[in-house]
Amino acid sequence: MKIVLLNVSGRQSSDGSRLISALLKRAGHHVKCVFLSRTQPLDYEPDELEPLGEIINEAELVMIAVHSSYAIRAVQVTEFVHKKFPGIKVIWGGPHCISVPELGLRYADGICFSEGDQVIVDFVNKFEACKNYFNTPNMAFNVNGSHIVNNVLQPFDNLDSLPYYDYNLDDHFLLDQGLFQMTKGLLKERLADYPYPVPTLFFLTSRGCPHRCSYCNNSRYITLFGHNKMRFYSIDRVIEELDYTLGYLNFIEVVVFGDDDFFMRSEKQLEYFAKKYKKIVGLPFGIAVSANTYRKEKVEILLDYGLKVIQLGVQSGSQRILDEVYNRKIKKSKTRDVVQQIASYRKMHDLDIILDFIIDNPYETRDDIIQTYKFILDLPLHVRINLFFLAFFPGTPIYNRALKDGIIKPFNEKEFRFYTRSHVKYQRNYETFLVLLVRFLRHHRRLRRYRAKYSLLALGSYPVRCIASIFPESFYSFMSKSVQ
Numbered sequence: 001m002k003i004v005l006l007n008v009s010g011r012q013s014s015d016g017s018r019l020i021s022a023l024l025k026r027a028g029h030h031v032k033c034v035f036l037s038r039t040q041p042l043d044y045e046p047d048e049l050e051p052l053g054e055i056i057n058e059a060e061l062v063m064i065a066v067h068s069s070y071a072i073r074a075v076q077v078t079e080f081v082h083k084k085f086p087g088i089k090v091i092w093g094g095p096h097c098i099s100v101p102e103l104g105l106r107y108a109d110g111i112c113f114s115e116g117d118q119v120i121v122d123f124v125n126k127f128e129a130c131k132n133y134f135n136t137p138n139m140a141f142n143v144n145g146s147h148i149v150n151n152v153l154q155p156f157d158n159l160d161s162l163p164y165y166d167y168n169l170d171d172h173f174l175l176d177q178g179l180f181q182m183t184k185g186l187l188k189e190r191l192a193d194y195p196y197p198v199p200t201l202f203f204l205t206s207r208g209c210p211h212r213c214s215y216c217n218n219s220r221y222i223t224l225f226g227h228n229k230m231r232f233y234s235i236d237r238v239i240e241e242l243d244y245t246l247g248y249l250n251f252i253e254v255v256v257f258g259d260d261d262f263f264m265r266s267e268k269q270l271e272y273f274a275k276k277y278k279k280i281v282g283l284p285f286g287i288a289v290s291a292n293t294y295r296k297e298k299v300e301i302l303l304d305y306g307l308k309v310i311q312l313g314v315q316s317g318s319q320r321i322l323d324e325v326y327n328r329k330i331k332k333s334k335t336r337d338v339v340q341q342i343a344s345y346r347k348m349h350d351l352d353i354i355l356d357f358i359i360d361n362p363y364e365t366r367d368d369i370i371q372t373y374k375f376i377l378d379l380p381l382h383v384r385i386n387l388f389f390l391a392f393f394p395g396t397p398i399y400n401r402a403l404k405d406g407i408i409k410p411f412n413e414k415e416f417r418f419y420t421r422s423h424v425k426y427q428r429n430y431e432t433f434l435v436l437l438v439r440f441l442r443h444h445r446r447l448r449r450y451r452a453k454y455s456l457l458a459l460g461s462y463p464v465r466c467i468a469s470i471f472p473e474s475f476y477s478f479m480s481k482s483v484q
């Protein structure tokens with residue numbers, strides 16, 4: 001069957017949609033993948049979508065991989081297809097759809113609302129053979145305005161049986177001010193973005209997460225299953241796939257393992273991984289870990305084998321926010337110790353560390369925010385800081401809470417704000433300005449130059465904060481924008 005699979009994520013995808021494509025190709029279907037991978041502008045003008053017609057014209061089914069921040073694009077494409085090609089069904093899947101089928105069913109004909117691995121081929125086979133597909137597990141359908149929501153299968157755990165992520169560029173296209181055949185040159189350009197401006201491959205070696213953070217998309221799996229079970233690819237399988245993919249994408253300079261917590265693997269496994277990785281792959285790599293699973297021994301195993309960056313979620317400097325709002329069972333003091341330990345590897349091993357924080361959370365008091373400020377101020381200067389604006393993903397506990405408390409309105413694709421590239425909305429105050437200021441100064445290396453730490457500490461002191469609070473919110477809104 002001829003399928004067009006679109007990915008509307010702003011970054012060049014390295015996510016599950018490549019797996020969906022690979023599964024369908026392995027089953028003998030013809031899949032053309034189109035990436036709408038630009039970050040700005042978010043909207044695609046109607047005439048920009050027109051070239052899609054050339055590809056969809058030949059297709060019998062359209063699928064779209066949807067991330068919440070880009071859901072508006074999925075809506076635009078779906079409306080385009082329904083209008084131009086009445087009769088062609090549009091199926092959505094991806095992080096935006098997990099556990100909340102009703103969201104996507106406002107627009108799509110069908111939704112995959114859990115993992116797609118076990119069901120997508122079966123669905124397409126039935127669809128092609130004109131058999132009843134409305135009972136496919138993990139999927140929901142819009143049939144003449146009423147919704148059929150099927151049962152959900154237990155999380156898929158035979159990860160080694162999956163095909164390699166589809167990076168075969170022959171039938172891949174880019175839609176950005178025209179429709180272009182994807183080439184290695186284009187892909188190389190688009191994969192050079194984060195965390196370093198060099199071509200980077202994101203790769204997952206496991207699924208699941210040990211945490212239950214109230215804001216995270218993973219909590220949607222907890223809604224479905226009561227937990228988000230850890231599942232692992234074997235190390236041999238990981239290295240085989242990396243060897244194959246990097247042989248083809250021979251321009252990649254860094255590999256980042258996107259596993260929610262790379263240290264869920266045992267020391268023994270990490271040792272085996274490190275040796276094999278160095279021998280066969282050999283590129284610098286990054287991982288994400290949490291303060292709870294961090295072990296000195298584990299880092300030291302990886303350091304000699306190419307580990308160059310560790311990403312760690314701090315999220316807030318306030319224990320109250322971590323406990324009562326984010327449901328993160330991690331002690332702030334522990335995170336601080338772990339950060340100091342990781343930072344100490346900088347000199348000998350050139351190890352970078354990136355810390356994630358969530359700001360502009362309406363449940364924070366100004367005292368909570370100032371604790372985040374002080375936490376950041378105390379960090380060694382080479383530590384990189386990511387500040388994300390709290391995004392309320394539908395289906396997460398924090399979304400439900402904020403909706404109930406009247407803080408947010410029900411999800412609307414047009415108004416959903418980005419984690420990044422956003423503006424302060426809930427906390428237009430002096431303390432949030434200080435958090436943004438300190439990140440700005442660190443980023444531009446001003447702290448080092450002016451030895452400003454002590455002045456900044458004074459700016460965060462109680463008397464200064466009292467005086468600063470006489471300025472109106474509009475002032476801090478303006479000031480915050482000026483240091484973003």
Ligand code: B12
Binds near residue numbers: 020
């Ligand atoms: C690698 C990664 C990245 C990479 C690459 C992103 C990309 N576009 O490919 C980078 C670092 C660039 C990135 C950035 C961001 N990311 Co990110 N990222 C991930 C991560 C860690 C792994 C993705 C992955 O491979 N998952 C594993 C695969 C197997 O799962 P999957 O993609 O969901 O696919 C399965 C199903 O959804 C389904 N499926 C998927 N697609 C389709 C399509 C169809 C048609 C069907 C039927 C089924 C289907 O089947 C798949 C197999 O079972 C996830 C967390 C996670 N563990 O998933 C976050 C995650 C996807 N990211 C997230 C976010 C919010 C972001 C950012 C917006 C954050 C920011 N900094 O601003 C940015 C924005 C990126 C951009 N501009 O597009 C959220 C998305 C939440 C949401 N509701 O949309 C996640 C889920 C993190 C989280 N836990 O909350 N990210």
